[in-house]
Amino acid sequence: MFAADHVLRVRMLYKLIFRVHRALPAELRILGDNYARDEFKRHKNCNPHEASIFLHEWTNYAINLAKQTKPLHQAKKKTVGKYLDPKMLDYMTDEQLVQLYELHKATSLQSDDPDQINVSDKNINDR
Structure with missing residues (x-):
């Protein structure tokens, strides 16, 4: 039962982050979406202690960003x-x-062209 609850919490948080990102400017939204997607993939199989810290920090992020984008x-x-x-x-x-x-x-x-920001899905750890 715990595993099902955990998966549900992760999915809800993941969706919430993308909803909150809708209020950001386009460049930041793309950057934030790619970063969140990559981080959630990286932590998919982490241990329970790391998962707890991960969820806590991302929950704080979502709350703070939601407050700031009101x-x-x-x-x-x-x-x-x-x-x-x-x-x-x-x-x-x-x-x-x-x-x-x-x-x-x-x-x-410092550019007027948002296409210059490199927001590819490239994993920084591959360097």
Whole structure:
């Protein structure tokens, strides 16, 4: 029974994330959708402890993004996102740091052409 509940929770969260991404600008939506899809695939067979942490963090992400994309919040602040606590970098693996850097590069492009952002499904771990 636990496995069925877990699968249901994961599916609901996965769908929620994509629904919340609909409120993002097109470039960020594509980037966010691809990133979420890749992360959920990567963690498909993780151990229960990692799954608990994974679901907790993605749930917080979905809640924060939903709050930030509400029309009232957008009218007041016009911002989306949250700064990463620098202490979190100490807990990340080299692989995660590379992934974070790549994400930073992709979102920091100063271009009017959204097609220049590389949002392919390429797995950063394949490097």
